[in-house]
Amino acid sequence: MTAQMRRKTGNSTDPIILALPKGRILPEVMPLLTRAGIRVEPDFDNDRSRKLRFQTNIAGLTVVRVRSFDVATFVAFGAAHLGVAGSDVLMEFDYPELYAPIDLGVGRCRIAVAEPKELVANDDPSRWSHVRVATKYPETARRYFATRGVQAECIALSGAMELAPQLGLCTRIVDLVQTGATLKANGLAEIETIAEVSARLVVNRTALKLHPEAIGELVSRIQEAVDAA
Numbered sequence: 001m002t003a004q005m006r007r008k009t010g011n012s013t014d015p016i017i018l019a020l021p022k023g024r025i026l027p028e029v030m031p032l033l034t035r036a037g038i039r040v041e042p043d044f045d046n047d048r049s050r051k052l053r054f055q056t057n058i059a060g061l062t063v064v065r066v067r068s069f070d071v072a073t074f075v076a077f078g079a080a081h082l083g084v085a086g087s088d089v090l091m092e093f094d095y096p097e098l099y100a101p102i103d104l105g106v107g108r109c110r111i112a113v114a115e116p117k118e119l120v121a122n123d124d125p126s127r128w129s130h131v132r133v134a135t136k137y138p139e140t141a142r143r144y145f146a147t148r149g150v151q152a153e154c155i156a157l158s159g160a161m162e163l164a165p166q167l168g169l170c171t172r173i174v175d176l177v178q179t180g181a182t183l184k185a186n187g188l189a190e191i192e193t194i195a196e197v198s199a200r201l202v203v204n205r206t207a208l209k210l211h212p213e214a215i216g217e218l219v220s221r222i223q224e225a226v227d228a229a
């Protein structure tokens with residue numbers, strides 16, 4: 001662990017910081033937090049507010065709102081003690097500093113390989129030796145294809161991956177699929193599932209050792225809220 005990673009977790013007088021992802025997971029996570037007895041100050045739900053850091057009803061617990069991909073980084077480096085992140089994000093970064101004790105059961109989708117639907121009938125993935133994919137998940141894609149002996153050339157995009165095959169950037173994509181509507185609307189078909197995805201509670205391992213009671217209580221409350229859902 002680097003000195004940077006020790007930064008926040010080392011001071012027991014700091015508030016406990018919970019990092020929450022803005023975007024589509026948030027509306028599904030808020031009811032869980034409410035059930036866990038955690039209420040965040042009203043500005044948190046106000047999209048026009050430029051605030052990023054919020055007080056809660058629990059003394060010593062502060063919430064920060066960050067991009068979904070950044071939750072894992074804030075928690076891994078100890079800038080936040082715990083957070084909520086999709087398992088897609090955790091898989092991509094694969095930070096050893098993170099412990100993911102709870103599957104929150106929300107934000108369910110899958111990470112999949114897709115290609116133009118016209119290709120599917122004559123394609124045989126077992127014969128691939130090299131693929132070129134556009135993806136927001138280059139590490140996950142590389143690891144997945146490597147286990148099958150396939151070399152993956154990954155073109156990193158942050159969104160609108162479904163456009164890449166139409167525009168000749170690549171033939172295939174690796175992206176999240178839930179209903180399949182986005183693939184269908186763009187003439188693509190899912191050919192392989194890499195992993196099922198859901199949102200997880202993540203905890204910095206060092207923070208848990210330094211604040212076992214405070215963090216342990218939050219984890220228990222959230223587990224109870226998930227069990228009651």
Ligand SMILES: Nc1ncnc2c1ncn2[C@@H]1O[C@H](COP(=O)(O)OP(=O)(O)OP(=O)(O)O)[C@@H](O)[C@H]1O
Nearest residue numbers: 022023024025067068086087088107108109176178
């Ligand atoms: N279609 C989907 N169905 C269910 N969960 C999804 C879906 N798309 C994304 N997710 C989950 O929600 C998380 C955040 O997705 P969201 O689309 O809100 O943000 P993003 O586009 O990754 O972030 P940003 O807007 O910061 O670039 C993903 O990491 C994944 O875990």
Ligand SMILES: O=P(O)(O)OC[C@H]1O[C@H](OP(=O)(O)OP(=O)(O)O)[C@H](O)[C@@H]1O
Nearest residue numbers: 159160175176177178179180181182183
């Ligand atoms: O199978 P579906 O139900 O259509 O969902 C899949 C879509 O959802 C996600 O995109 P999102 O809506 O988050 O937009 P983004 O690409 O801008 O992140 C994902 O990247 C797909 O494009």
